[in-house]
Every structure is written in structure tokens, then in C-alpha cells.
Amino acid sequence: MTVRTRILLFAAVAVGLVAVVGGALYSLASRGLRSTEQVFAMQEQNTLYGKLTGDAVWVPHSLLEARGKGQEPDAVLAAERRRAEADFAHLRELVTIERTPEDVPGVLALVDAAQRAHLGWMERQEARVRQAGTEGEDRVLHESIDSFRTEVMPHLDTAWVMNRERLARHKRDRLVALRANQVFGVAVPLVALGLVLSLAATVLITLRRSSRELLRGAARIGRGDFTTELPVKGADEYAMLARAFNRMMEELRDTVREKERLAKAEAESSEREMRRYNTLLEETVRQRTTQLEEANAQLLFADRLVTVGQLAAGVGHEINNPLAFILGNLSYAREELDRMQGAPSPLEREELLAALSEAHEGAERVKLLVQDLKMLARADDAVSGPVDLESVLRSASKMAAHEVRQRARVVMQTEGAPRAHGNAARLCQVFLNLIINAAHAIPPGQVDQNEIRLVARQAPDARVLVEVSDTGSGIPAENLERIFRPFFTTKPAGVGSGLGLSVCQRIITMHGGDITVESQPGRGTTFRIALPVHTAGEAPAAAGAMAA
Structure with missing residues (x-):
């Protein structure tokens, strides 16, 4: 078996074991999550059953208190009814979460029966509170509790007892499953670790033995022994490497012999060739240095030309404005001089001097811009x-x-x-x-x-x-x-x-x-x-x- 096959087998086994362990852990985690959700749902159902049982006192007490304050019992009854309906709706959701699909219809039927009995009892308590006088509040309260025990409590007890029994049974089952998972969690990694270590030891021992032989051969080459050859055994990668090593040694021996021959011939003319080579190298260095200096100067000037090109439009705009009023003022002065037949009046003379002064100022601005550009293009x-x-x-x-x-x-x-x-x-x-x-x-x-x-x-x-x-x-x-x-x-x-x-x-x-x-x-x-x-x-x- 080649080293490559061993490594591929080792990788396949390792990946398979990781996949098995990962799948098992995922399955255990999923089952644990489902079990936790069921426990929480059953505990919340117990809480809701207890809360609904408390309505035996709370609902009539709330109705009597509203009547004592002069309020309509209808509003209190409507609020209590909505609260009870919300509790029963939540109970149905919890039953759907923690029960299996085949058990859900039966449990929901018990919840529906309890809801009908509970809501009907609440309606009757509202009517009883309306009919009772002020002195009969204690009697109404006692009668409400008695009627709740006979009409509603049997339905709630049936569902409540069933839920408590299921919760206790579920806890026992989960404890047994957790103990089994503990054994599984210890056994499977140990088996996987033993298998992986066995495969790794097989591969490492083979590689170590082959590496020692290669190192011994390399050490002999380092000491100058070019007659070294490695033994070729089998058809694995080490055998291929050993054959390549032996071919390399043969070529190296040939190279050493050729090098000795060339060294002998080179020693005779080395001094003359070295002087010629040094002269040629110095001349090449001088030429390259000159070319590099010229390229550097061209690069600096080229960047300056790029900058001038980027500024061309802006500088043209800057020069165009003073040129525009230079031309306008000169045109005005020429028209005025053409129009005059004799010497200008003082007012005309002042206007002509102002126009020529503005033209001179514009020309100065153009001159300054050109001087600035000359500095860049120097x-x-x-x-x-x-x-x-x-x-x-x-x-x-x-x-x-x-x-x-x-x-x-x-x-x-x-x-x-x-x-x-x-x-x-x-x-x-x-x-x-x-x-x-x-x-x-x-x-x-x-x-x-x-x-x-x-x-x-x-x-x-x-x-x-x-x-x-x-x-x-x-x-x-x-x-x-x-x-x-x-x-x-x-x-x-x-x-x-x-x-x-x-x-x-x-x-x-x-x-x-x-x-x-x-x-x-x-x-x-x-x-x-x-x-x-x-x-x-x-x-x-x-x-x-x-x-x-």
C-alpha cells in the first residue's frame, strides 16, 4: 500500500468518524431541545391550570366589587372573558407543542370542554351578581365557588392530572436517555480516537523509516561521498524517491567531473577573461547610469507638462477675461478717435485715458500669468x-x-x-x-x-x-x-x-x-x-x- 493510499484512508476514516460523531451530537442536541421545549410547555400548562382555578374566587369578587362601585358588571365580565379565552388559546398552543400529532385531538377536546364550562360558569355568575342584594355578597361568593367546583373543576382536574402525569413520566424517560447519552458520549470518542491513532501510527512509522534512510544518504553526500545509493524496495512513493535520488547522484558525479575539467581549463585563462569582463561591466554601468539620469529628467519634465496640460483650460480662462476687456477698451478708444475731428474735450480725454488704463491693467494681468507659467515651464x-x-x-x-x-x-x-x-x-x-x-x-x-x-x-x-x-x-x-x-x-x-x-x-x-x-x-x-x-x-x- 502506497503512502498516498494510507493518507487517503486515514483522511477518509477521520472524516467519517467526525461526520458520525457530529451527526450523533446534532441528533442528541435536537432531541434535548425538543425535550426541553416539552418540559417548559407542560410546566406552563400547569401554571395556566392553576391560574384558571383561581377564577373561582377572582371572577365573582371582581363582579361584586364593580357593582359596589356603581359600575356595570358587563364590562368586567367582558374583560374576564377575554382573559380566559386568551389563557385557553395559549393552552391549545402549548398542547400542540408538547404533544405528538396523534395525542393532540384528544387533549384539545378536554381543553375545549373545560373552556365551554368555564365561560358558561362566568356568564351565570354575572347574572347571579345582578340578582343578589347588597347583604348577599358572601352567599353569592360561596355559591360561585361551589358551582365552579361542580361545573368547571372536574374538566380542569382531568386535563391538569393528565398533564402532571405526563410531565413526571417525561422527566423519568429523559433521565434514562441522558444516562445512555453519557455512556455513548464517552464510548464513541474513545473508539474513534483509538482507530485514528492506529492509522496515524501506521503512516508515521512508514514515513519515519523512509525519512531516516533519506537523511543518512543526504548526510553522506554532505561529507562528500558521491558514491551513495539508496536501496529501492517496493513500488511506493519512497521507492520512486529513492530511484530519483540515485539518478540525481549519478548526474551529480558527472557534473563534478565536468566541473573539475572546466576548472582546470578556466584557471589557465581566468585572469585575462576577468579583466575583459570587468572592463565591459564598467562600460555598461556608465551607459546605464547615463540613461537612468536622462530618463529621470524626462520623467520630471513630463510630469510638469502633464500639470501644464491640466491647467491649460483654466489658464486660458484666466487670460481670456483680461484680453476681453483689453480688446473692448482698445476698440472703444479707436472708435472715439475715428469719430473725433479735432482735439478731444477734457471729458473725452479722461474717458480715453480711463479705457487705455484699463487695457494696460488687463495686459499686466496677462503678463503676470505668463510669468507664472514661465516659472513652471523653465x-x-x-x-x-x-x-x-x-x-x-x-x-x-x-x-x-x-x-x-x-x-x-x-x-x-x-x-x-x-x-x-x-x-x-x-x-x-x-x-x-x-x-x-x-x-x-x-x-x-x-x-x-x-x-x-x-x-x-x-x-x-x-x-x-x-x-x-x-x-x-x-x-x-x-x-x-x-x-x-x-x-x-x-x-x-x-x-x-x-x-x-x-x-x-x-x-x-x-x-x-x-x-x-x-x-x-x-x-x-x-x-x-x-x-x-x-x-x-x-x-x-x-x-x-x-x-x-
């Missing part, structure tokens, strides 16, 4: 030096104004912030990405309730700290560790490439700084960027050198 080989963070943050916020305007207010706190050492274009790229991300985290339409706060201040560790915080939807905790990974994004398809934060982290790292994030879902996100402070004696350096 070439990557620009030198690094002192960076006015207030100016860079203001330019980034103006370029993102179209994304932010309908979502939140921008609040800047940059007074007293020292100048950072770095490249203004790349830092503008970082801050612009963070401001756009903050705007996208805030739904449009509630500008007064949301804000994007830009803060620049001296950090305790002698660096300059920049914070970009928002009151948006926040970042889930499971995404905080992944937001700086390339191509990770939670935005819909077509909205983001997933490179923005990865590029931001790379730019800040190139500047010798670091970027961290804190976020609470539903309350907002804060990005903190720490940058080195520019010192007076620090010479400008090329951005490419800074990246290296």
Missing part, C-alpha cells in the same frame, strides 16, 4: 539657488486658481519664512501638484466652508518647513503608505497618471529635503515639506548636479 538645467517660497507659492496658487475657485478659499501664511536652497521651477511644480490634489479632494460648491492653507515657516531643525493642508475628504489609512508609489492613484481613469506624488517626492529628495503626509478621512490632509535653508555663502549649482 528648463530643467536651471541653476539652484535662493528660492523665495512666498513668490513660488503665490505663483502656484494663481496657476491653480481655476481648479480651486469653485471649491475652497486659499489662505497663505508665509511671513518671516527664510529662503530655501533649490530650483524655483521644480519647487513650483511640487506645490502646484499638491494644490491641485487638495482642490480635487474638495467637492465644488461650498467655497466658504473649505480652505486650502499654504504655510511657510522656520522649522525647529534649522530648515524651512512648507505645509499644504486642506479640509477635503482625506486619505484612507490603508492608502497612506502607497500614495508615493509610481502609478498609484485613486482618481478615476483619465484624471490622473499616478505619477504626481511620486515625482514630488523625487524632486524634494533631490533638494536634500523630505515630504510627509498626515490625513484623517472626512477632515482633511496635510503635506509637510522640509527643505534646506539657503545660506549667504552657498554658491549656485546646476539642477542636474543637484539631482545627481
Whole structure:
């Protein structure tokens, strides 16, 4: 018998025993639940029979008390009748629960007879109370009790006695069944445990013996004895493994002989080949390093172009407004000059100067927007030096104004912030990405309730700290560790490439700084960027050198 067959047999026996024990336990639990329900039902029936017996005093007493208070006995009788009918209905439910289907009709017939007698007795007591005088209350009460004993009590006693006897018999039967279940609960697990242990011992002994032989062979190989072979016995898995082991040993011996031959030939030319290989490897490393630096620069500039593309519509809208009133004012000035035949009057001169002043103001606004865009589109080989963070943050916020305007207010706190050492274009790229991300985290339409706060201040560790915080939807905790990974994004398809934060982290790292994030879902996100402070004696350096 193979090891696989033994294991399958062991599993089949174990599963079968578990199924048998589980079925037996389920059956015992079901029978115990049914028995408990029957006991509770029979005990509740006894309680109801006792309660109905108490009506012999309670009903006439209630009727007499109502009459003494000047109330109509009809209302009291109706209430008592409803209560009695509810008790008898509950009795029927309990009989249906605890009786077998063949016993139910007979017991229900007894309950129905008791109900008819009980309700008829209640009707007669109401009539008796009406006819009795004030002095005959004790007599009415005694007569009611006597009539209850003769008319109703025999029916109740019959059902009550039958229920008590059944309850006592049921308890005796359940005690006997529980003792038998105790024996069954001990015997069956012991038998199952013995059978499972026997099968397990058979499988384990075989596996242990085979494992010892394999270990001895492996130990001999570890000591360098490649002539080791395992004995092949039978046709089980161990025999297959032993044959495979012996084939491996034969191939290993051939490999060792071939390796010795190659080692001898390789020793003769190893030094020359090693020098050639090292030269080739160094050249390859230089080429790959150059390619990597070029790819990194292209990635930074590509992300900047993506950002410019995202801002194209907004910047176009920002430029279109001043251009519109520039053209309007210039058109107005031209029409006025065409209309005039001589020198303008003082009023006309003032109107023309006002129109030209507004056109000049609009042109200045377009000039500032173009300057802000030039900062973002500045070439990557620009030198690094002192960076006015207030100016860079203001330019980034103006370029993102179209994304932010309908979502939140921008609040800047940059007074007293020292100048950072770095490249203004790349830092503008970082801050612009963070401001756009903050705007996208805030739904449009509630500008007064949301804000994007830009803060620049001296950090305790002698660096300059920049914070970009928002009151948006926040970042889930499971995404905080992944937001700086390339191509990770939670935005819909077509909205983001997933490179923005990865590029931001790379730019800040190139500047010798670091970027961290804190976020609470539903309350907002804060990005903190720490940058080195520019010192007076620090010479400008090329951005490419800074990246290296």
C-alpha cells in the first residue's frame, strides 16, 4: 500500500468518524431541545391550570366589587372573558407543542370542554351578581365557588392530572436517555480516537523509516561521498524517491567531473577573461547610469507638462477675461478717435485715458500669468539657488486658481519664512501638484466652508518647513503608505497618471529635503515639506548636479 493510499484512508476514516460523531451530537442536541421545549410547555400548562382555578374566587369578587362601585358588571365580565379565552388559546398552543400529532385531538377536546364550562360558569355568575342584594355578597361568593367546583373543576382536574402525569413520566424517560447519552458520549470518542491513532501510527512509522534512510544518504553526500545509493524496495512513493535520488547522484558525479575539467581549463585563462569582463561591466554601468539620469529628467519634465496640460483650460480662462476687456477698451478708444475731428474735450480725454488704463491693467494681468507659467515651464538645467517660497507659492496658487475657485478659499501664511536652497521651477511644480490634489479632494460648491492653507515657516531643525493642508475628504489609512508609489492613484481613469506624488517626492529628495503626509478621512490632509535653508555663502549649482 502506497503512502498516498494510507493518507487517503486515514483522511477518509477521520472524516467519517467526525461526520458520525457530529451527526450523533446534532441528533442528541435536537432531541434535548425538543425535550426541553416539552418540559417548559407542560410546566406552563400547569401554571395556566392553576391560574384558571383561581377564577373561582377572582371572577365573582371582581363582579361584586364593580357593582359596589356603581359600575356595570358587563364590562368586567367582558374583560374576564377575554382573559380566559386568551389563557385557553395559549393552552391549545402549548398542547400542540408538547404533544405528538396523534395525542393532540384528544387533549384539545378536554381543553375545549373545560373552556365551554368555564365561560358558561362566568356568564351565570354575572347574572347571579345582578340578582343578589347588597347583604348577599358572601352567599353569592360561596355559591360561585361551589358551582365552579361542580361545573368547571372536574374538566380542569382531568386535563391538569393528565398533564402532571405526563410531565413526571417525561422527566423519568429523559433521565434514562441522558444516562445512555453519557455512556455513548464517552464510548464513541474513545473508539474513534483509538482507530485514528492506529492509522496515524501506521503512516508515521512508514514515513519515519523512509525519512531516516533519506537523511543518512543526504548526510553522506554532505561529507562528500558521491558514491551513495539508496536501496529501492517496493513500488511506493519512497521507492520512486529513492530511484530519483540515485539518478540525481549519478548526474551529480558527472557534473563534478565536468566541473573539475572546466576548472582546470578556466584557471589557465581566468585572469585575462576577468579583466575583459570587468572592463565591459564598467562600460555598461556608465551607459546605464547615463540613461537612468536622462530618463529621470524626462520623467520630471513630463510630469510638469502633464500639470501644464491640466491647467491649460483654466489658464486660458484666466487670460481670456483680461484680453476681453483689453480688446473692448482698445476698440472703444479707436472708435472715439475715428469719430473725433479735432482735439478731444477734457471729458473725452479722461474717458480715453480711463479705457487705455484699463487695457494696460488687463495686459499686466496677462503678463503676470505668463510669468507664472514661465516659472513652471523653465528648463530643467536651471541653476539652484535662493528660492523665495512666498513668490513660488503665490505663483502656484494663481496657476491653480481655476481648479480651486469653485471649491475652497486659499489662505497663505508665509511671513518671516527664510529662503530655501533649490530650483524655483521644480519647487513650483511640487506645490502646484499638491494644490491641485487638495482642490480635487474638495467637492465644488461650498467655497466658504473649505480652505486650502499654504504655510511657510522656520522649522525647529534649522530648515524651512512648507505645509499644504486642506479640509477635503482625506486619505484612507490603508492608502497612506502607497500614495508615493509610481502609478498609484485613486482618481478615476483619465484624471490622473499616478505619477504626481511620486515625482514630488523625487524632486524634494533631490533638494536634500523630505515630504510627509498626515490625513484623517472626512477632515482633511496635510503635506509637510522640509527643505534646506539657503545660506549667504552657498554658491549656485546646476539642477542636474543637484539631482545627481
